[in-house]
Amino acid sequence: MNTIKVDLKDKINNITNPLLHIVLDRPAIAGNIAAIARMSVATQCALHVCGPLVFDNADKTKWRAGLDYFYGCRIHFHQNLHRCLKILNKSPWLIEVGSTKTPWQVSLSQGDIVVFGPETGSICDNAMKLYNEKILTLPQIGPVRSLNLAQCAAVIAFEAIRQQSQI
Numbered sequence: 001m002n003t004i005k006v007d008l009k010d011k012i013n014n015i016t017n018p019l020l021h022i023v024l025d026r027p028a029i030a031g032n033i034a035a036i037a038r039m040s041v042a043t044q045c046a047l048h049v050c051g052p053l054v055f056d057n058a059d060k061t062k063w064r065a066g067l068d069y070f071y072g073c074r075i076h077f078h079q080n081l082h083r084c085l086k087i088l089n090k091s092p093w094l095i096e097v098g099s100t101k102t103p104w105q106v107s108l109s110q111g112d113i114v115v116f117g118p119e120t121g122s123i124c125d126n127a128m129k130l131y132n133e134k135i136l137t138l139p140q141i142g143p144v145r146s147l148n149l150a151q152c153a154a155v156i157a158f159e160a161i162r163q164q165s166q167i
Contacts, residue, residue, distance in 0.1 A: 017111050018046040018074060020160050021088055022153050025081045025127070026051035026118040035150035037073045043157040046074040048088075050081045051118075081115065081124055088113050092131060094123050095156060097146055099137035106136065108160040119149050 022045050027033055033049060040047045078084035085092060092113035093106070108114070117123035128135070138147060138155055147155075 019043055019110060019164070020045045020108065020157060021048060021092075021111070021113040022046070022157065023048040023050060023081070023084055023088075023092065023113060023115040024118075024149070024153075025115055025123050026054075026121075027116075027149065028054050028119050029149070032119065032149040036153045037070055037075055039150070039154050039157060040074070041072045043161060045157055046076065048076045048078060048084050050078045050084045081127055085113070085115075085127070091134060092127075094127060094131055094135045095138065095152055096123055096128070096135050097137060099135040101136050102139060103136050103156055103159045108156070108163050110160075110164060112160070114153075114156050116149055116152060 020043075022036060022040060024033065024036065024047070027049060030053075033047075037047055039045075076084075078087070090111075090113055092115045093103075093108070094115045094117075095103075096117060115123055115127065122128065138152055140147065
């Protein structure tokens, strides 16, 4: 197994300037948030959860995928997507079904914002209209309606690592 050597300067830069800001718009499944939190620690992404939590967040079984990793996760909770994007103050990429542009056709730079919609719907209409030129999709060649939210976030994070040559 190869080990990756990271010096202190790189670690500090990753804390202040994450690989990506992964933004979840109104997520509804605690397990997805937990899995994305774990992946965010592994990839040095910041995680932003927007909207009310519509599940019992006291049930630790739903959070199990990320339970041991929350201490190292840069996780932020926001009232809604609009407020989150206002704080981050940068034009985001939107990941949505049906676009013709894919993540490997664009440049994902360190600190970019990537928004994912809820498991049962789309990113809010206002954001879709405002950033319609920055909508990306993960192509699916098989007969499925959509991919799992945590899978989509992982694909984007590892594509950003590949593009930024951080491994």
